[in-house]
Amino acid sequence: MLSYLEVNNGFIELSSKKNAEIAPEWLQLPNKVSLKYLCQGILEVKPAQLAKKSVVISCGVHGNETAPIEIVSGLISRIVTGSIEPKVNLLFILGNPESMLISQRFVEINMNRLFNKAHQNYELNEKTRYEIERAIVLENAVSDFYERYNTTSKQHFDLHTAIKPSFHKTFAIRPYNNMPMERESKKLLASMGIEAVLQHNKPSNTFSAFSVETFDAEAYTLELGKVKPFGENDMQDFCKAIECLDNLVQDKAIGGASSTDIIEYKVVAEVIKQSENFKFNVAEDVPNFTAFPQGYLIAEDDNYNYRVAYFEEAVVFPNPNVPIGQRVAVMVTRISED
Missing domain, CATH: 2.40.50.630 (OB fold (Dihydrolipoamide Acetyltransferase, E2P))
Structure with a gap:
């Protein structure tokens, strides 16, 4: 497993293999950071010392949104090679490997409409089975992760890219929360290069909303740019997000941006x-x-x-x-x- 993860797109390669070996035990790196490959596309990383934060970083819920998958794969390779050392509990998720393999948004159902029990609204058959069962796997993985560590700080960043052009090249969707957004959260998003945040007006069935509604996590769906095929993404376009995620993983202070850099919208209908x-x-x-x-x-x-x-x-x-x-x-x- 480690031989895959040491290279920049190794997590993509590993996640593309349905029958890849699942590590039953933790694998320890020289810096005492431990990794466990839980199942296809899901990797847990435990820091050397007890951590106060638990962070889920997901991508590929839509398989054709390739830049986030490459961003996450690169982040994992930097951890495995020791370029950066995580100081928080981490769960990495490549959401929909089957749709990634066919370069499509989804196989049969839009997976980002299946969370918070929404999959129960769909008939389970041979066509729908994969994404319905995969959504349940992802919910269970996140639940087990948050419950096992039970830290007071829980975060979930679900990374996407948009199909349509946008007046805001990057924006975040904040799932329904009756509490106003904190200034530090706005600074964090601005440091990622996010231009605007859209505040939802009611509960929803997205992956990030599951973490908010079930675990009161700070969670966002992040639209980081434009959908492109694998190999056509310029990582310089995502340099702020990459740097911020590196700092987040290392539990470093997030700086270089102001909360006033974010334009806020609310959903009205x-x-x-x-x-x-x-x-x-x-x-x-x-x-x-x-x-x-x-x-x-x-x-x-x-x-x-x-x-x-x-x-x-x-x-x-x-x-x-x-x-x-x-x-x-x-x-x-x-x-x-x-």
């Missing part, structure tokens, strides 16, 4: 496709965070219209080509700096 008569009055190529004025008719459906209610609302993740009953877009508005 979700546009849902209710029938085949649904009409979405937004251009197909519109970037994320495109703003529309008050009164603009965003969507029309049977017995349903959505008009912009606030002075201005921006559209995020627009996609009218979804099945009936699913989300077409998220509508957000900026949070006042006051």
